[in-house]
Amino acid sequence: MRWHLPALVLLTVFLAVLSLHVGLRLHAPATVWAALTAPDGGADALIISGLRLPRMVAAGVVGAALGVSGLLMQAVLRNPLAEPGLLGVNAGASFAVVFAFAVLGVSGFLALSLFALAGAGAAMAAIFALVLGARGALTPVSLVLAGVTLAAFLASLTQVLIVTDEGTMESLLFWLAGGFADRDGAVLWAVAPLLVAGVALAALSAGALDAMATGDATARALGVDTGRLRFLVLALASTLAGLSVVIAGPVGFVGLVAPHIARLMAGVAHARLLPRTALIGASIALAADIAARRVVVPQEAPVTATLALIGAPVLVSLVRSRRLRAAA
Amino acid sequence: MTLAGSGARFGLPLAALGLLLILATAIGSSWIGPDRVVAAFLGRGSETDTIIVWTLRLPRVALAVLAGAALALAGLLLQTVVRNPIASPSVLGVVDGAAVGVVLFLWIYSNEANALTVSIHWLPLAATLGAGAFALSVALLAKGDISQPARLILYGIAMAALAKALVTVLVILGPVYRASQALIWLAGSVHAAHWDDAAILATVLAAALLALIALRPALEQMALDDASAAATGLAITPAKATALGLSVVLTAAAVSFAGGIAFVGLIAPNAARALVGAGFGARAVLTPILGAAMVLGADILARVVAYPLELPTGTITALVGAPYFLFLLFRQIRHG
Numbered sequence: 001m002r003w004h005l006p007a008l009v010l011l012t013v014f015l016a017v018l019s020l021h022v023g024l025r026l027h028a029p030a031t032v033w034a035a036l037t038a039p040d041g042g043a044d045a046l047i048i049s050g051l052r053l054p055r056m057v058a059a060g061v062v063g064a065a066l067g068v069s070g071l072l073m074q075a076v077l078r079n080p081l082a083e084p085g086l087l088g089v090n091a092g093a094s095f096a097v098v099f100a101f102a103v104l105g106v107s108g109f110l111a112l113s114l115f116a117l118a119g120a121g122a123a124m125a126a127i128f129a130l131v132l133g134a135r136g137a138l139t140p141v142s143l144v145l146a147g148v149t150l151a152a153f154l155a156s157l158t159q160v161l162i163v164t165d166e167g168t169m170e171s172l173l174f175w176l177a178g179g180f181a182d183r184d185g186a187v188l189w190a191v192a193p194l195l196v197a198g199v200a201l202a203a204l205s206a207g208a209l210d211a212m213a214t215g216d217a218t219a220r221a222l223g224v225d226t227g228r229l230r231f232l233v234l235a236l237a238s239t240l241a242g243l244s245v246v247i248a249g250p251v252g253f254v255g256l257v258a259p260h261i262a263r264l265m266a267g268v269a270h271a272r273l274l275p276r277t278a279l280i281g282a283s284i285a286l287a288a289d290i291a292a293r294r295v296v297v298p299q300e301a302p303v304t305a306t307l308a309l310i311g312a313p314v315l316v317s318l319v320r321s322r323r324l325r326a327a328a
Numbered sequence: 329m330t331l332a333g334s335g336a337r338f339g340l341p342l343a344a345l346g347l348l349l350i351l352a353t354a355i356g357s358s359w360i361g362p363d364r365v366v367a368a369f370l371g372r373g374s375e376t377d378t379i380i381v382w383t384l385r386l387p388r389v390a391l392a393v394l395a396g397a398a399l400a401l402a403g404l405l406l407q408t409v410v411r412n413p414i415a416s417p418s419v420l421g422v423v424d425g426a427a428v429g430v431v432l433f434l435w436i437y438s439n440e441a442n443a444l445t446v447s448i449h450w451l452p453l454a455a456t457l458g459a460g461a462f463a464l465s466v467a468l469l470a471k472g473d474i475s476q477p478a479r480l481i482l483y484g485i486a487m488a489a490l491a492k493a494l495v496t497v498l499v500i501l502g503p504v505y506r507a508s509q510a511l512i513w514l515a516g517s518v519h520a521a522h523w524d525d526a527a528i529l530a531t532v533l534a535a536a537l538l539a540l541i542a543l544r545p546a547l548e549q550m551a552l553d554d555a556s557a558a559a560t561g562l563a564i565t566p567a568k569a570t571a572l573g574l575s576v577v578l579t580a581a582a583v584s585f586a587g588g589i590a591f592v593g594l595i596a597p598n599a600a601r602a603l604v605g606a607g608f609g610a611r612a613v614l615t616p617i618l619g620a621a622m623v624l625g626a627d628i629l630a631r632v633v634a635y636p637l638e639l640p641t642g643t644i645t646a647l648v649g650a651p652y653f654l655f656l657l658f659r660q661i662r663h664g
Contacts, residue, residue: 137661145481
């Protein structure tokens with residue numbers, strides 16, 4: 001459908017603008033505009049430009065990055081259930097950061113980001129090694145089981161580290177819970193452009209991913225170096241996930257839901273899927289973040305909980321879908 | 329199997345459990361030597377030792393043993409019914425379902441003064457109801473897929489994610505006095521164990537064992553494929569349903585007292601198979617012993633590894649269980 005893309009752009013912009021207005025207190029558009037263009041240092045201006053704007057950017061950028069990361073994994077692993085949360089990639093990044101902080105005493109933001117990337121990459125590599133080791137006998141469902149188990153293992157290690165080190169617990173517990181609110185501003189402004197660049201970079205692979213979807217043999221006949229493509233695409237996918245974890249902590253289910261909705265809208269061509277997935281991922285994260293502010297007023301729900309309430313039913317419907325049934 | 333061989337196969341795990349029992353009782357804020365522990369067990373210890381051992385330490389030890397046995401037995405039942413060694417009850421949404429039941433219970437039955445308006449003894453029932461509701465929804469989703477445990481487990485994971493989100497929202501929605509009670513429970517509370525808790529869990533376990541004896545012929549048939557099992561003339565479907573229900577009740581009871589201790593129900597039945605083979609009767613005896621030893625051992629480790637801090641027991645079992653699960657999954661894939 002031709003109108004889908006403009007409609008998604010409009011939706012994303014609308015949710016982004018809405019997220020500047022909505023919170024515990026609702027602000028009029030004029031107040032928001034004034035706070036952004038001519039900040040007077042008042043409470044409203046502080047809330048809007050100091051709290052809500054970074055939060056909006058974090059949700060939008062991380063949502064888009066996780067969506068695209070999920071799409072890339074799904075494409076090269078040929079598994080509609082693949083996503084950074086379920087495959088343990090987010091857990092790998094989180095564990096690496098906690099390990100670097102608690103055991104190695106690393107605290108610089110750049111170094112921690114590198115650890116997050118290494119952790120995400122290592123988890124991705126473990127999953128890919130499993131796929132290779134099973135020589136095609138691995139069903140999509142079994143791969144996700146392995147990923148979830150890997151995530152549980154890494155989460156237990158993380159828990160051991162934070163329980164035994166009170167300082168780490170205090171510094172990292174909030175970040176580990178995952179979410180877009182009150183994130184480190186300096187980290188956000190440094191990493192967000194990288195994520196945008198990564199999402200844009202993914203677009204270069206669209207043609208090769210389409211060829212890959214037809215099967216390895218056909219892809220090779222079409223001149224695609226499948227081994228190299230898999231490596232590069234999975235590296236990009238785990239980089240997007242790792243950097244997302246740096247900003248927002250582990251956030252699950254966006255990477256599963258966004259590509260799925262994009263496929264319902266636009267079929268299988270990746271040139272169409274990639275921008276749609278990015279916009280849908282951003283919209284889901286923004287909407288979940290807005291919902292998290294309002295569902296349990298005056299408290300705030302963790303956005304990971306609102307995302308799970310959307311994502312879990314999608315996971316069930318995907319497992320039940322006929323396409324996956326045929327693959328299993 | 330020779331008599332001596334089978335003696336060793338049952339005797340060694342039993343002896344290990346006994347040693348762990350003494351060790352678990354000996355360890356605490358003050359070390360009580362094994363000789364004094366045994367003396368206190370037999371009622372011949374000093375007065376202080378007897379009080380510490382019987383009122384402070386043994387309730388926790390008993391709870392760990394009973395919870396381990398219950399979880400292991402639940403795993404054996406589930407694996408027998410779905411005929412697959414990678415199934416385990418803790419991933420069927422049961423643990424988080426039980427948490428939903430507990431949080432709802434605390435929310436409904438606590439008053440402004442942070443006290444429960446009904447007896448705490450109803451808590452396990454609430455946990456079992458929550459666990460049952462979530463297990464039932466997983467079973468309904470997996471209807472027709474019962475022989476595909478991978479699918480079953482994935483439904484369990486989805487429902488567990490849903491339950492976790494519900495718990496988070498309920499904890500935030502409820503006023504703080506309710507939330508704090510819920511959080512204490514959710515963190516797992518083996519260290520605050522009482523004999524009452526152990527007694528309830530022991531009753532559930534004993535009832536389950538009686539039911540197991542009644543179900544034994546049917547469960548032995550289930551080791552065959554469905555067609556041959558039906559040909560033996562035993563009604564398999566009601567027996568299957570009963571065994572599944574029993575598995576849920578055992579898990580819920582264990583979880584409601586000991587918190588989420590994962591992977592015991594996975595490992596214990598497989599370890600028992602490795603020791604005594606696939607026969608159901610021998611495994612039914614050995615599995616609870618191994619489960620009890622596992623949880624007790626994990627609890628000891630959880631207390632000493634980071635002393636004086638205490639790790640959640642479930643993290644220890646997960647660190648052992650997760651790689652073991654991957655091994656089983658991979659082996660199954662390799663062998664088609």
